Amino acid sequence: MKRYSALELLREGLRGHTGWRKVWRHPEPKPSYDAVIIGGGGHGLATAYYLAREHGMTNIAVIEKGWIGGGNAGRNTTIIRSNYLFDESAALYNHAFGLWKTLGRELNFNIMMSHRGVLNLAHDDGEMRQLKRRVESNRLNGVEAEWLDAKEVKGFCPAINISPDIRYPVLGATLQRSGGVNRHDAVVWGYARAADAMGVDIIQQTEVTNILTESGEVTGVETTRGTIRTPKVASVTAGHTSVIAKMVDLRLPIESHPLQALVSEPVKPVLNCVVMSNAVHVYCSQSDKGELVIGAGIDAQLSYTQRGNLDIIEHQMASLMELFPMFSRLRMMRQWGGIVDVCPDASPIISKTPVKGFYVNGGWGTGGWKATPGSGHVFADLIARDEPNAIAAPFAMERFVTGALVAEHGAAAVAH
Amino acid sequence: MFVIDCPHCGPRDQAEFAYAGEAHIARPANADELTDAEWAGYVFMRRNGKGLYAERWWHAAGCRKFFNMLRNTATDQIHAVYRIGERPPEVKADLPRTPSGEASIGSGNDAVKLVRDTGAGDA
Numbered sequence: 001m002k003r004y005s006a007l008e009l010l011r012e013g014l015r016g017h018t019g020w021r022k023v024w025r026h027p028e029p030k031p032s033y034d035a036v037i038i039g040g041g042g043h044g045l046a047t048a049y050y051l052a053r054e055h056g057m058t059n060i061a062v063i064e065k066g067w068i069g070g071g072n073a074g075r076n077t078t079i080i081r082s083n084y085l086f087d088e089s090a091a092l093y094n095h096a097f098g099l100w101k102t103l104g105r106e107l108n109f110n111i112m113m114s115h116r117g118v119l120n121l122a123h124d125d126g127e128m129r130q131l132k133r134r135v136e137s138n139r140l141n142g143v144e145a146e147w148l149d150a151k152e153v154k155g156f157c158p159a160i161n162i163s164p165d166i167r168y169p170v171l172g173a174t175l176q177r178s179g180g181v182n183r184h185d186a187v188v189w190g191y192a193r194a195a196d197a198m199g200v201d202i203i204q205q206t207e208v209t210n211i212l213t214e215s216g217e218v219t220g221v222e223t224t225r226g227t228i229r230t231p232k233v234a235s236v237t238a239g240h241t242s243v244i245a246k247m248v249d250l251r252l253p254i255e256s257h258p259l260q261a262l263v264s265e266p267v268k269p270v271l272n273c274v275v276m277s278n279a280v281h282v283y284c285s286q287s288d289k290g291e292l293v294i295g296a297g298i299d300a301q302l303s304y305t306q307r308g309n310l311d312i313i314e315h316q317m318a319s320l321m322e323l324f325p326m327f328s329r330l331r332m333m334r335q336w337g338g339i340v341d342v343c344p345d346a347s348p349i350i351s352k353t354p355v356k357g358f359y360v361n362g363g364w365g366t367g368g369w370k371a372t373p374g375s376g377h378v379f380a381d382l383i384a385r386d387e388p389n390a391i392a393a394p395f396a397m398e399r400f401v402t403g404a405l406v407a408e409h410g411a412a413a414v415a416h
Numbered sequence: 417m418f419v420i421d422c423p424h425c426g427p428r429d430q431a432e433f434a435y436a437g438e439a440h441i442a443r444p445a446n447a448d449e450l451t452d453a454e455w456a457g458y459v460f461m462r463r464n465g466k467g468l469y470a471e472r473w474w475h476a477a478g479c480r481k482f483f484n485m486l487r488n489t490a491t492d493q494i495h496a497v498y499r500i501g502e503r504p505p506e507v508k509a510d511l512p513r514t515p516s517g518e519a520s521i522g523s524g525n526d527a528v529k530l531v532r533d534t535g536a537g538d539a
């Protein structure tokens with residue numbers, strides 16, 4: 001992999017950017033691989049990267065139906081935090097959090113990681129108690145967290161309205177100072193480039209149409225570009241986990257819903273952190289380009305259409321106006337939807353399955369982006385060793401039979 | 417927004433309704449004989465299909481009755497509504513040609529549509 005450097009940037013700037021090379025190859029699929037990963041999003045590419053780097057599995061393919069960065073990887077609001085309530089989630093998301101901190105340097109790709117702080121607001125006494133409890137739980141788990149009262153919230157985020165006269169006044173907030181946002185395209189491009197350099201084949205615009213099995217074991221996949229033999233198939237397809245699992249007659253506790261986001265016209269710096277509110281239900285940050293990036297909850301109905309309904313937009317705009325009256329004249333530039341696979345306990349599935357050689361990483365619901373490096377890291381470990389490690393083990397699909405659920409609806413911060 | 421034709425009240429805005437998940441899931445009659453895995457199947461496991469899907473809706477701000485609906489989850493087109501206890505009618509829908517493909521209208525997934533020919537099905 002030819003490394004990027006300040007010197008190269010300067011040289012290319014002077015000669016009209018004519019010397020940049022393609023960042024990854026577009027190889028023809030080989031007849032067989034040691035493992036096939038379905039889904040070239042952030043989690044899938046991270047899985048491929050860590051399989052190659054940590055486990056030496058380089059004869060692998062990532063098969064992507066669209067293009068790199070065209071699915072949920074390019075449809076999220078890029079918020080990074082790890083302030084989850086339960087021990088299992090804290091371990092998983094904090095593992096990812098640690099990897100984010102050095103990821104840009106490691107991939108030699110500027111992922112524009114910005115540790116600007118994440119506020120989770122409380123609007124009533126019950127929520128305040130719950131969030132204070134979460135701060136204590138976070139600290140016990142080594143997750144950085146603190147509690148701010150309303151005045152301190154205003155001090156940290158001057159744009160916010162803390163008037164006691166609004167319908168849902170801000171009573172306080174949790175703050176994870178090292179939380180923040182990054183550049184989603186850069187993350188997937190960086191992972192794709194690094195994985196490709198280690199020999200991973202990234203096969204875009206190719207759809208897996210069937211998974212082949214013989215006596216309960218995976219033997220390959222059929223794709224729109226022919227059959228590929230492989231003993232290990234890993235599904236990492238946000239939005240289509242059930243569709244892929246059905247190819248091996250596996251039922252999952254997942255429902256797929258649209259999750260929408262939108263951005264405003266770009267304005268000068270006005271919002272210096274990420275603000276999330278579970279009760280009035282909106283979350284907002286400002287991109288480095290100046291756009292407000294706004295998200296809220298899922299559409300109620302199951303759907304695979306990447307559009308969503310306008311009542312959700314109306315709801316989240318009303319919430320935004322309450323918290324930031326100054327945004328009322330901003331125009332919204334565009335809106336989009338992604339499909340999120342939601343589990344009943346709002347926690348992901350990282351699991352082996354009854355079909356030998358078939359692994360599932362999905363059901364991340366509304367909060368998958370922040371987990372990207374950690375998800376790929378523990379999933380690669382599971383695929384390579386065929387056993388979950390301590391972080392991945394609580395997220396095996398057996399939990400729906402044993403009842404050991406990791407019910408994170410509160411810390412997921414978005415209504416499921 | 418959907419306009420949903422409630423079988424009891426007629427067409428109303430989706431804001432009046434609540435989604436109530438997959439339809440035609442019967443509670444096991446032999447509840448005390450079920451294993452944990454069978455219970456998990458009834459409580460948690462869902463078909464979550466891409467294409468024609470039978471689902472329950474609740475007219476929360478209207479007659480407050482549940483009813484069933486046949487909707488294409490790949491396009492959001494509503495094909496039929498029918499009362500609880502009735503069988504889903506036969507309908508013809510524009511379905512994806514491959515399991516995770518896109519229907520020719522309405523999916524919004526241009527990332528995948530752009531690389532396919534524009535014939536019937538997942539254009």
